[in-house]
Amino acid sequence: MRIFFITSILLLMCSCAMTSPRPEKINGVSFVASREPINDTHIYPVNHINANWAAIMPFGFIRELTHPEIVFNTNRQWFGETRIGAKQYIESLRKHHIKIMLKPQIWVWRGEFTGGIKMASEADWKQLEDSYSKYILEYANLAQEVHAEIFCIGTELESFIDHRPEYWKQLIVEIRKIYKGKLTYAANWNEYDRTPFWGDLDYIGIDAYFPVSDEKTPTLEACKNGWKVYKPVIKVFSESHKKPILFTEFGYRSVDYSGNEPWRSDRTMTVVNLEAQSNTTKALFEEFWNEDWFAGGFLWKWFHNYTDAGGENDSQFTPQNKPAETIIKSFYSKY
Structure with missing residues (x-):
């Protein structure tokens, strides 16, 4: 009996030693700014899906694609879009062991694509650069103040970067004088391969809206096949x-x-298809989350008012209260 007991203990110890630890991933949500402060009840659902990171997104606003002035941190914005609001969100999430990527973003009036921001003159380019520097350095200061783990220096600004690459290289130098954590940039899916400053950052950031299937209800297999075009190139x-x-x-x-x-x-896209969202989401997780060169990502998007968000009649991005939420929770629990 004694020999059997010792043998069993040794086998258990060997099996534990051979078990690979779960790989660490950034299991993130893009936490949408709202009109009001957040509290514990708004964060419990984030914990419930096993998310361990949140992207906090204070906004700056531009009147039109050719306008050189960014308006930000004003009392006309929603609470969560301002510096004080972003700080309150971050401090609240930290109490629940959620790590932070601070990700200031620009919104162009009427929702025009930020990648098209382009000035008509050298004077306007200079004014835009001055305005963007004030905006982004304001939040680099906040990122340092709250010890955000990652700071994102911009989102989908391809034309701005294409036309003014030297400005961006110098901007990164200025940011690093203030902020001592990790840096990334959120490049659009068809922009990342020509972004010129990845060597100066810590992560290659991609907004992963790659087209993977033209089926009405894309199957899991079709989506995984769709990723075969892009995944080897990304690797x-x-x-x-x-x-x-x-x-x-x-x-x-x-x-x-x-x-x-x-x-x-x-x-204009209003026909709800929950299966389509589930299959596309599951395919992305299966293709990427176990790759050692892949750090993880931030789900787009997550609203603070969980009970009222998403649901079976919602056609938008959030997976909240939809079958896709269960898939996300499952994959986030593995890493």
Whole structure:
């Protein structure tokens, strides 16, 4: 009996030693700013899906694509879009062991694509650069103050970067004088391969709205096949730059053809398709979350008022109160 007991203990110890630890991933949500402060009840659902990170997004506003002035941190904005609101969100989430990516974003009036921001003159470019620097350095200061683990220096600003690459290289230098954590940039899915400053950052950030299927209700298999076009290229890109890939945004709407143009947010797509959202979401997790060159990502998007968010009649991005939420919870529990 004694020999049997000792043998059993040794076998148990060997089995524990051979068990691989769960890989660490950034299991994030893009936490949408609201009119009001948040409290514990708004954070419990984040914990419930096993998320361990949140992207906090204070907004700056531009009147039109050719306008050089960014308006930010004003009393006309929603609470969560301002510096004081972002800080309150971060401090509240930290109490629940949620790590932070601070991700200031620009909104162009009428929702025009930020990648099209382009000035008509050198004087306007200079004014835009001055305005953007004030905006982004304000939040670099906040990121340092709250010890945010990651700071995102911009989101989907491809034309601005294409035309003014030297400005961006110098901006990163200025940010690093203030903020001592990790840096990324949220490049659009068709922009990341020409972004010129990945060597100066810590993560290659991609907003992962790659088209993976043109089916009305894309199957899991079809979506996984769709990723075969992009995944090897992303892997090689990561290896060549010696930087991990971070999906600064990822997600799908619960609509027909959700994998065809995943970036579309217009209201003309209204036919709810929960299965399409589930299959596209599961395929992305299965393709990426176990890759060692992949750091993780931030689900687009998550609202603070969980009870009222999403649901079976909602056609937008949030997975809240939809079948896709269960898939996310399951995958986030593994890593």
